[in-house]
Amino acid sequence: MKSHLWGGSAAIAVLLLLSAGSAAAAPSCGLNNGQAATGEPIKVGAIVGRTGPDDFSSASRAAKAYFDCVNANGGIHGRPIEYLVEDDQWNPEVAAQVATKLVKDEDVVALVGNASFVEMGVNAKLYEEEGVMAMASGCAVAECFESKNIVSTNEGPLPSSVGAAQWAVANLGSTNVVCIGLTIPSVGPYSCGWVEKYMQSKNLAGTSVLLDPSAADMNSAFLEAVASGADTVLVNLPAGMAAAFLKAALESGQRDSYKWISSTPLYDRDVPAMLGTDWSGVMYVNIELTPIDGKGPDASNWRAVLDAFGTADDPRDTFSQAGYLSARFFVAAILQQDPAKLDRATVTEAIRNIKNYTSDLLCGPYYVGPGDRHMPNHANMMVEMVEGGYKVVGECMDVDSAYLDPYRANEKALGIVN
Amino acid sequence: MMASDPPVVSTPALAVWRSRSIGLLLLVAALAFLPPLLLASLWLKVLTGVAIYTLTAAAIALLYRRLGLVSLAHVALMGAGGWVGLRLAYGLGTPFEVNMLAGGIAAAGLGMVFAYPALRMRGLYLALVTLMIAGAFAIIVNVLQFPNGGGGWSGFAVKSAGYMPRPAIATSDVGYYAYCVVVTALGMALIHWHEIGKAGRAWALIRRSEAAAMSSGVDVPFYKVWAFALSGFLAGIAGVLLAGNLQMLDARSFPAAESVMIFALTIVGGAWNPVGALIAAALYRLVPALLNDFGVNGDAAYIIFGAALIHALATAPRGIAGQLEDLASRLFGRSNGGNTR
Amino acid sequence: MLGTYGMFLVSGLAVGALYALGGVGLVILNRATGVLNFAYGAIGAVGAMTAWQVLEWHLPEPLAWAAAMGVSLALSLGFGLLVAPQLAHREPVIKAVATLGFALCLLGLMNLIWMVTSRKLGLFSDSLGFSIIGVRINGTRLIALAGGVTATIAMGIYLSRTRTGLLMRALADNREVAAILGVPVRRVEAIAWGISGVLAGFTGLLFGGLVRLDPAVLTFLVIPVIATTIIGRLKSIPVTFVAGLLIGVTESMLTLVKPLAPFRVAAPFVIATLALMWLQRGRRLTFAGED
Structure with a gap:
């Protein structure tokens, strides 16, 4: 059994204690200095399947709330994030069109919070050719986890x-x-x-x-x-x-x-x-992520960000958690860069260098690395459906599948602590 | 209820069209090479889609205009052509042009299979048979998927996305747009060449009266089947062009309702005029992209689109192209033959 | 093994009843007005969503049923009275594709009013039911079957025994002649749009309860339902009804044929195409005209 128990990990317990003090805490984002960012905007894109058989926009809504919160709190060293969200309408051709618009016409530095059934397969090549990373949040198809320039926070089916x-x-x-x-x-x-x-x-x-x-x-x-x-x-x-x-x-x-x-x-x-x-x-x-009513710092902050910067009808679901987390990891990565030199190349580099980022919303560490395929999140939990909600019955457990072998090899090479 | 009678404008319009062949060549060249200079990448991508669907709409219009036949399966035919094109590209690594012709021929073969019921039916009935074929295609391709470089006869494997190579002379988006415009123009020229030739005369006779056509020695079944084959061939070519545009195809592009939609838009655009096909394709691909870009909610766009469709079908019997033609003749006071309604 | 076949047979009849009910409503409208209504599914879907909304407001269930049929009646009648006459001069195919425009309008409207999410429509009849050969049939499916049979018989009697029925048949046979003979075309058509609207609402409600309460799924279910009407040659109500059952059973039975099982949803289309080819055998069409 390769499975690994994460529940009750000491670090999470400590963080839980720390956050318990401030009940309805104000959201904490980026530099968290309370100053509105006014510099030259940094363009970030997202492609979601909003119109069609299902509405996959909840990830980008959470990411937008987080970016708004970052912009109100110092931005990226004074530069605000301009977040451009496009609807692929569950149509492969439209997905290619809006990706071209974001990547070529708008020249976004990265895509964050993508959630779609069709977009990833169609656009993986474009992202690779144009050297732009997509930090997706809602992947449902195999192609999404087998592309060099796409990394998703959720783990797929x-x-x-x-x-x-x-x-x-x-x-x-x-x-x-x-x-x-x-x-x-x-x-x-x-x-x-x-x-x-x-x-x-x-x-x-x-x-x-x-x-x-x-x-x-x-x-x-x-x-x-x-x-x-x-x-x-x-x-x-x-x-x-x-x-x-x-x-x-x-x-x-x-x-x-x-x-x-x-x-x-x-x-x-x-x-x-x-x-x-x-x-x-x-x-x-x-x-795929930890429960939506979790008490950890990120779980609380995610809800606080949506309450303060989102709308009441933004869903509070797994995709929303994943969108928040993609946005938070993205901001954390580019905050370490020189704000004057932020362009697609440096941002892509910064995203590829993400290693061992942790959150109470995830069972394991988040990383990207130079590999040709990415699936940082592959441990999950089980809940039991109870009247009106859910009850956790299985703590974090890593998935035991030979499919993950190439990912584990990448992790070993990168020194990811799993 | 003889509304399927052909309006009488077609022949003079064609004559005018022919006399301007040099102008047309210039127009195609301008359409192929000017937009990339003026437009952002998004719009170039959208216009590539418009060019491809112009060919599909022209193929649908040919059947409707010449024989009064309705196909509600042309998007499925595109899918079939695209499937064959992708299969060859991955299986044999043949050049794009070969794949395109093979896709066209495969779809032409399918078109001929459709023509079998058409020999005995027409109108709504035939239309519904083609709709059934489109419905079955959508389900089957959902299971099989399009070839992506996998093994076996289906050529599909669950793996990282594969990408079909584009023609060697047009690998960039700009080059590929021009390529699609030229292929579409050639396809429309092929239609025109048929219409002014022996086939066109046979079709015209069949349309008036099959009995008269038969008695004057026209091989009615052959020319009906031929029209379907030609129409299918062009749809198949368009399907491979579509595959080249995305460098892959996804089964979700081919639900049966899309075939109905492109037929409806072909009628709205105007089946009696080559410009009609262009208008149909613009309505199908450019207008939704414009609405999306203006930030119109996708659901609201559906409402606008649906209402406009009904309105156009109710008020413009010869389509928007027909109305433009009327407008032009009124503006320039030029009466060209049967152009008065 | 017989037991397994029996289970799939009964299960197929239950789905077939839904196809049949939908097909009957389409044929009734087509006979009287010459319109094949692609918006039939969407009209029913609006009815089903309305019923869901009524139940969501905790209003009594009979009200939900009434609202579903009332809203669908209004939509069908509205289209039939306001829009369809403008298309009266066009050929049948154009009339049919115009209704696709109406379907798109309704689909967009539903998605705007009711945000896309997973919903379930619970009806009183879901908890009733009985078992035959190991398959439990719930009350909603029985209602679908009974509704289909009733609609088929009732329409048969209506068309053969009443004056409006006679006029409807006259319209179906030859509209021009019927109009010249003084058939009140508009009034008869309105009645047909109304009947078909109520049936659409009823069918949409049952589909919503039994299949899925999803506007897009319900809207496009009209395409397999059209398959049943093809077998009935767009005219015969009893044949359409039987075709619906047959298609449902075939689709269900295909589950047992392993390599074909994933393709079984294509059964309506394949059966309709084959049936049509067979019906048309030996027929030659030499003179241009109507079908």
Whole structure:
């Protein structure tokens, strides 16, 4: 077992004590000197899938709130960040257009808080050619974790679903997991495929049931899962589809014949109410970052920043945490540079040099490095759905998958303490 | 309900078009080489999309104008052409032009398969068959994905994104834009060449009366199938151009509703005039990009777009190009033949 | 093994009932007005979202059902009375693609009013139900099936026994002649838009409850539903109904054929294409004219 327990780490405990003093603390951002930045703006971009099947803008909203907070608190040594957010409309062509606009026309120094289903695959080449880094916050496809110039704060469907299966094997005694995913190869087969490999590596059984995103018939999908002979169902679908699938399962009256686990999409403030009490105490969800009601300094500061600089309807979800964190790490990295010499080359260099940044929102350290692929966040937690919310049942655990071998090799070379 | 009768303006407009071939060459050259000097990279990217979809719209307009046939599957045909083009690029490493022709021929083959039902049906019915094909394509390609350099017959593997090489003479965005404009112009010239030749005369006869066409010795099935093949060929070429623009394709670009949309816009642009295809493509790609750039919320843009679509279909039977034509003839007081409605 | 087939058969019937119900509403409208309504899904989606909103305000459920059908009725009638007449002179395909414009308007409007997020529509009938051969069928699916059968029979009686029904059939057969003979075209069309609107709301509500409460998904479900109407040649209500059930069962059964299982959502399109080719066999079209 390579898994590593992070819970109760001394450093976090100390920070917790320190932050406990100021209850409704004022947000703390960047230089935190209370002076508005007035110098020459530094252009930073973001591409999010706002209009379309789902709204992925919560990461960029959190990043915007954080940058506004930084700008009100001294900026980057006096220079404010001008944050340009574009909507890719879930359309690959539009994604390429807005990336061209930001990278070539607006000449942004970096992209921070990207969250999209289509943008990363289309634009990875542009980012590499133009020497610009994208510090993404919401990646859902394989390409995002296998590109030189993209690094994401969230971990995507693979570690999340493997992590859920791993936890179920250890804690629920699962021996046969069926993974319900989307047919899109770089999403469903990518993550469910590695769940199967994980199960096989433990001499256990794993299968996949793949669904078209527009599928209407959830009953058959559930019956297909039943036919697989599994004892555990891993729901690895967007929340709306997952709700429909779970409804079909409930309807069949066979809920109690299975153990239920899910990847991160079911971790959202509104999901417990949406699913109702039927799944309380039954469904265990893997979370990519630490809980949204965490008490650590970054968890508190994230909420304080959104309260002070965001709007009431900005979601407080995992993507929002990831967007905040991407923005915070970005600011921390470029604050160490000479503000007069901040251009794309120096910023890219500064981002690549990020090493062993920590936060109570993440299980492990954050780093970038020169590698051709990045997945700094690959340890996760498990929560149990309880009435009206979630309860932590599994502390931080590193994901055990051969997929991570190249990333671990990079970490070893960089001297990342995991 | 004989609204599918062809308006009578087409032939004189074509004659005018031909007499200005040198002017047209200059126009294409200007379209291909001027915008890069004037525009930011974003707009160049958008205009590349406009150039590509102009070819698709022209291919749809050809079927509609000449035979009164409706295809609601042209975006799917583009996808099929693009798939073949990408497969060759990764599988054999053949030059872009070869991939483009192969994509065009594959889509032409598919177009001929569509033509089989067209021999027996027309109107809404045929349109719906093509819509079914577009619907099936969207689902199938969602599972198979587009080739990205993986192994096996599908050429797809879950891995870091692969990128299809562009033509050797046009690797930059600027060069590729000019390349797309030239290919589109050549495609439209191919349509024109067919229309003024034997095929055009056969189509005109078929359109008037299939019985009359048959009795005057026209091979009706052959020319119908040929129109579909030509239209499919051009859509396939456009599909490979699209693949070259992004240097990849993503299944999410090809839902069935997009095929319906580009057909609707072709009618709005005006199927009776070559400029109509350009207007259709601009409505499809440039207008949404403008709205997005003005900061109009994407959902609000949907509302504006939908309402404008209904309005244009209700008020401009010959499309915007037709209205422009009327306006021009009124302004310059020049009456060219049947241009009075 | 029979048990497994039975389970998928029943499950398929449950989904097929939804396709069938949607198809019946489309055919009724097309028969009377010559419009194939691409906005049918969007109109139903607005109804479903309205119902969700009513329930969210903690108002009684009957009100939600009434609101869904009322809003859809208003939208359908509004389009039918205000916009459709302007398109009356265009050919059927143009009328159809114009309704796509209406669908886009409604989709944009829904996304503006109700921020995109995951929602669930819970109906009273979800908790009712019974089991056949190991598959539990809930009340909502039964309502869908019963609704489809009722709509099919009721429309059959309406078209054959009432005066408006007769006028509708006259319109469907030949609009020009019917108008000359003094059929009050506008009034009959309005009735058809109204009936189809109510059915759209009803169907949208059931789809929202059983499939997913997602405006975009519900809007574009109209495309597989159109497949059922093709088999009914855009005219026959009973055939459309049966086609819907057949498509649902085939889609569900394909789950058992492993290599095809991921493609099974394409079943409506493939079945419709094959059915059409078969229906058209031996037919030759030599003279230009209507279909």
